[in-house]
Amino acid sequence: MLKRPLLAVALVGCVVACSAGGGDTIAGPGGIGGSGAVSTAGVAGDGGTGAESFGGQGGSSSGEGGGAGHAGSAMGGSSASCSPGDVEVIPNPPIPCASCGVLRRRCGDAGTWQVPQCEEQGECEPDAQDSQACGNCGTEVRTCGSDCRWQAFGSCSGEGGCAPGTTRAGGCDACSEQVCQSDCTWGNCQLKAGNQCDWKSGMEYRCCGVDKWQYCNSSCQWNPCQSCSTCSDC
Structure with a gap:
């Protein structure tokens, strides 16, 4: 019968001790840490390790005050992916650079990688x-x-057989010549510049009116028309 009052006194003493001990503690900037462990031996539990923004909460104890939580990490957030001015060669890219080029990416002023570019391409x-x-x-x-x-x-x-624009006699009359065409082949005989007719050794003539005709002279020009009563063709 005497054990029950003693147990009640012990519980009251625990409550007083716990309220006298330190409560949960928030340490410096960082992420919210995990809760501290609860001590069963009257010694304060260590606070949880802080994350990247706030320190952890202090642990509670049944006897003495809980210890302060560990401070959070000093560096919050993710670090920059690169430093401005950095250059990185990308080996064996899925789509190779054309003309033996090298694929590189460069770090911009904001500390982030820019779109890779092909550089040093060949001809x-x-x-x-x-x-x-x-x-x-x-x-x-x-x-x-x-x-x-x-x-x-x-x-x-x-x-081809000739250079365009060049000329040759090519078996033509003395008044004519062959001219090389744009496809580097020889064209047919044609009168030389300024000539009117082929001489053909005096055998070239044409009608120039009724019963009139004219011959081509050795200067490659037509003689004046002459009457010809026997020229049935005219």
Whole structure:
């Protein structure tokens, strides 16, 4: 019968001791920490470790006051992803840079990575070909090397028989000539500039009126019309 009052006294003493002890404590800036552990031996439980913004709450004790919570981390939030001016090469990108380029990204003034850009690109894609005209309507070809640089042009091929605009006698009358065409082939005989007719050794003539005709002279010009009563063709 005497044990019950003693137990009640002990409980009252615990309540007084707990109220006299330190309560939960908030430490410096950081995230809200976890609650401290509860001590069963009368010694204050350590406060929970603070997160990144506020310190943890102090633990409670059944005897002495709870200890202050640990201070939160001094650095809140995430750190910058890069430092302005940083440059990073991206190896083996899923979409390679064209023309042997290097994919790089650069850190901007705000401390964040900018969109990667292809840099140091070459002149061409490996094995690509380029051609240009050469000679008499010919073509020469060059190939892009594995270093994305153009190699030297090869020899000229597919040339025609003449250079456009050049002339030759070509078996024509003395008053005519052949002229090389734009496709580097020889055209038909045609009168030279300023000539009116082919001489044909004095055998070239034409009608110039009724019973009249004229001959082409050796100067490649038509003689004046002459009457010809026997010229049935006129």
